[in-house]
Amino acid sequence: MSYIEYANQGATRNQSLSPQLTQALSFLPDLGVTARVFSGGQPSTGSNRVGSTRHDHGDAADVLFFQGGRQLDWRNPEDVPIYQQIVSRGRAAGLTGFGAGENYMTPGSMHIGFGTPAVWGEDGRGANAPQWLRDAYQGAPAGQAPTNTQTTGVGMNDTPQQPSGELSRSQRMMLGFAALRDAGAALQGQNSNFFADTMGGFQQQAQAADDRAFRQMQFDEGVRQFGVQQASSQAERDLRREQEGRLARENQINILGQLSGFESQARELEEMNAARVLAGQPPLPLNPYIASQISMLQRMLAQSGYSPAPGAGTPAPGAGTPAPGAGTPAPGAVTPTPGAGTPAPGAGTQTAPDAYAVIDNPDSTPEDIAGAMAFLQNLTPTARDLVGDEAIDAAMARGQARINAISEEVEKTAASDEQVKARREQIATKGQIVVDYLLRGIDEGTGDFIVNPFMSNNYSRAALQRGGDINYQEFESALNNIRETLTAETIGILEDRGVSLGVNLTDEDMNTIRRIASTISVDNPLGTLNDLKEFERITGVDLGLGTFATGGGDSPFQRIDSGGSFEAGGLTFEEVN
Numbered sequence: 001m002s003y004i005e006y007a008n009q010g011a012t013r014n015q016s017l018s019p020q021l022t023q024a025l026s027f028l029p030d031l032g033v034t035a036r037v038f039s040g041g042q043p044s045t046g047s048n049r050v051g052s053t054r055h056d057h058g059d060a061a062d063v064l065f066f067q068g069g070r071q072l073d074w075r076n077p078e079d080v081p082i083y084q085q086i087v088s089r090g091r092a093a094g095l096t097g098f099g100a101g102e103n104y105m106t107p108g109s110m111h112i113g114f115g116t117p118a119v120w121g122e123d124g125r126g127a128n129a130p131q132w133l134r135d136a137y138q139g140a141p142a143g144q145a146p147t148n149t150q151t152t153g154v155g156m157n158d159t160p161q162q163p164s165g166e167l168s169r170s171q172r173m174m175l176g177f178a179a180l181r182d183a184g185a186a187l188q189g190q191n192s193n194f195f196a197d198t199m200g201g202f203q204q205q206a207q208a209a210d211d212r213a214f215r216q217m218q219f220d221e222g223v224r225q226f227g228v229q230q231a232s233s234q235a236e237r238d239l240r241r242e243q244e245g246r247l248a249r250e251n252q253i254n255i256l257g258q259l260s261g262f263e264s265q266a267r268e269l270e271e272m273n274a275a276r277v278l279a280g281q282p283p284l285p286l287n288p289y290i291a292s293q294i295s296m297l298q299r300m301l302a303q304s305g306y307s308p309a310p311g312a313g314t315p316a317p318g319a320g321t322p323a324p325g326a327g328t329p330a331p332g333a334v335t336p337t338p339g340a341g342t343p344a345p346g347a348g349t350q351t352a353p354d355a356y357a358v359i360d361n362p363d364s365t366p367e368d369i370a371g372a373m374a375f376l377q378n379l380t381p382t383a384r385d386l387v388g389d390e391a392i393d394a395a396m397a398r399g400q401a402r403i404n405a406i407s408e409e410v411e412k413t414a415a416s417d418e419q420v421k422a423r424r425e426q427i428a429t430k431g432q433i434v435v436d437y438l439l440r441g442i443d444e445g446t447g448d449f450i451v452n453p454f455m456s457n458n459y460s461r462a463a464l465q466r467g468g469d470i471n472y473q474e475f476e477s478a479l480n481n482i483r484e485t486l487t488a489e490t491i492g493i494l495e496d497r498g499v500s501l502g503v504n505l506t507d508e509d510m511n512t513i514r515r516i517a518s519t520i521s522v523d524n525p526l527g528t529l530n531d532l533k534e535f536e537r538i539t540g541v542d543l544g545l546g547t548f549a550t551g552g553g554d555s556p557f558q559r560i561d562s563g564g565s566f567e568a569g570g571l572t573f574e575e576v577n
Helices: 019-024 080-092 131-139 169-187 194-226 228-278 288-303 352-360 366-377 381-387 389-438 458-467 470-485 488-497 507-519 525-539 546-550
Strands: 004-006 033-039 060-067 097-099 110-113 118-120 439-442 449-451 565-568 571-574
Touching: 060 080, 080 110, 080 131, 118 131, 169 194, 228 288, 228 381, 352 366, 352 389, 366 389, 381 389, 389 439, 389 470, 389 525, 449 525, 458 470, 470 507, 507 525
Parallel strands: 004 033, 097 118
Antiparallel strands: 033 060, 060 110, 097 110, 439 449, 565 571
């Protein structure tokens, strides 16, 4: 075929392409492109074969592309669209495997053929495939591969599912021993990669063979165009560049290894400092030597032209690394605010001492204390080791005791409130009985209470006592109950219980109440009414005197003008001037 040239006569894979692959590449003339094969087909068995099964029976090839007599190169931005058309048209024709990119074979070359659908780049890894190859592969519709084509092969550096069918007998024996070593390590709970490493060695041998074939092809092409001397010089320069590139990659690997070790130490210190902050301890500074080494190695890595593969976890040079000689905490360490004092109750707990302060603060609510206890309970293992289990357990015990005490106090206060309410209602009920019996009105002129005439002198009171008047007996019982409730002894007991009378009373108020308890009496009805009026003012207990005291609102009592008269007990009373 005019669109395919063979330059693989000296290669291990020196066979021509299969008819199926040749047919799938028949679109190349439409692009004005010729494919030069420097690594072609190989037998599926025997010693005259290398690498994976993709090249078996000519179902894959490693090629260079030419257009108008010029070799194409995917490093040239103007040539990239041509490569993408080749991938896209190839996919539509049923091709499934494409490999290209920096440090994979040689610039401008490409693996193209059948096999398990995949794209790859350096080291035969899909993650290293260049973006232009990914875009072309993923954006092209997949065609129908020929039905008689073997498609069970794997990627360039992928481990074959059935390696025994593609390797020599000695290689299969070596893989078997490697698998046994992996199995033995697994039984001992250890991880090993003997099988993968051995297989990788075989694949490197295959790649080296392809490289030699490619260099031979280049040399032959140089001899044909320029003669032996210039071709030899060009081959020598190409070999030198290849060796320099290999040394550069080895240097990068060495730098990455050292950088990883120092950054691991920095991350460990960062984790320790985070735990120290939680424990209320100052963070430790990063060793200046480690900081300087990280900075130096990152500069060396950047100068070497290193760039991480897409999705790789290696940080970009300079990322997240302290400046050389820094005496500050490790990167990312949490530093307490200078001068920060004890947090207010309910404030976010940041350290173990914060939690202790909340637990021991008498103004903390049960919710505050429970939050501080949860913080201590959830400390990281490292922070817990720094704080100490004994200190944490003691703080947890104090916190639980505080919550219990507050709960008991709340219950006690609720019970006391009920007692206060009941006592006030009792005094109000008894007081209104006394007022209803004693009070008959208010003099509009003087504002003085007008007392029940039957209580106005000793003779009438004695008659009521001897007569067994039910209303009088109820009045006398209610008055005695109030006097007993307001005695100094009873008031003292209430104060000890924290109950009082439900209002904030001054010492003067309490003395007034004690006096009232000693002066109210059936023998002093007017003084009793005035005392009860004062009690009502101090405590707010409604005895029915507030309306009379202010002269406003409705009243069950009759008001009389000076010099008037009123009816009571079947008698008519008139004021005598």
